[in-house]
Amino acid sequence: MGKIFYIMGKSSSGKDTIYSRLLQDSELGLSRIVLYTTRPMREGETEGKEYHFTDRDFYEKLQAMGKVIEARTYQTVYGPWTYFTADDGTLELKKNSYLGIGTLESYQGMREYYGEDKVVPVYVEVEDGERLKRAIRREEQQKVPKYEEMCRRFLADAEDFSEEKLRAADIRERFFNTELENCIKEIKNRIQKLQ
Template identity: 70%
Template sequence: MGKIFYIMGKSSSGKDTIYRRLLEDRELALRNIVLYTTRPMRQGEQPGREYYFVGEETFKEYEAQGKIIESRTYQTVYGPWIYFTADDGQVQLEQRNYLGIGTLESYLHMKDYYGEEKICPLYIEVEDGERLKRAIRREELQPEPKYAEMCRRFLADEEDFSLENLKKAGIERHFENIELESCVKELKTCIQTLQ
């Protein structure tokens, strides 16, 4: 029986890079779970790789069909952006292990949907000052930087990923992403132990 290894962390903690590195590791043989979003695609992203970029009508269709596992709407400075996970046939736990990525809230919904024994949380942590520097560098690379949205996300993460919320969710182990290679190696070892 397979498991879903679920990466979480505050914005600019390196979770997207870590996610890609773990997916590329043939020894782990993890299959990705692609989430959906109504937000605009960032430069360098590809549909079906980071997310399925869809309109709000797609979300409503899945919702009407009862296929939404979890969803969250962020009131951004550009209007509401919806992120969601749908039971769209991607996950077949009887056949393989998966790697997911999301928020603490989405992790809790996935745990409720698939069962606690099937979901393994992987919480990535980076010191706040370093995260802010990384966020600014990433935003500077965008054709139209969205600094106000970057700041909103940074502040929201403080509340969403508070130590109290992590503890309530049963997430006690944190993986520090000070040096990428060491963090990826530590995560790989953890995943291999739990597979």
């Protein structure tokens, strides 16, 4: 029986890089969970890889059909952006283990839907000063940097991933991304022990 290993962490913690590297690791053999979002595609993103990029109408249609597992909407400086996971028939836990990525809130929704024994949290942590530097470097590479949105996300993360909320979600283990290769190795070892 497969498991869902669910990566989460504050913005610019390196979770996207870790996610990509773990997916590429043939020893782990993990399949990808692709979330949906109504936000615009960023430069360098590909439909169906990082997210399924969709619109509000499609989200509401899936919700009416009872196919939305979990969803969160953020009031950004560019309007509301919704991120959600849908039961679109692509997950087969009897055959495969999966790697997902999202927020603490989305992890809790997945755990509630699939069961505590099937969803394993992988919480990535980075010191806030280093995270802010990484976020600025990432925005500087965009054609149209969105610094206001970057700041909003940074501040919102302090609340979204507060110690209280981590405890309430039963997040006991943390993977410190001080040095990327070591962090990936630690996460890989953890996944292999549970497969």
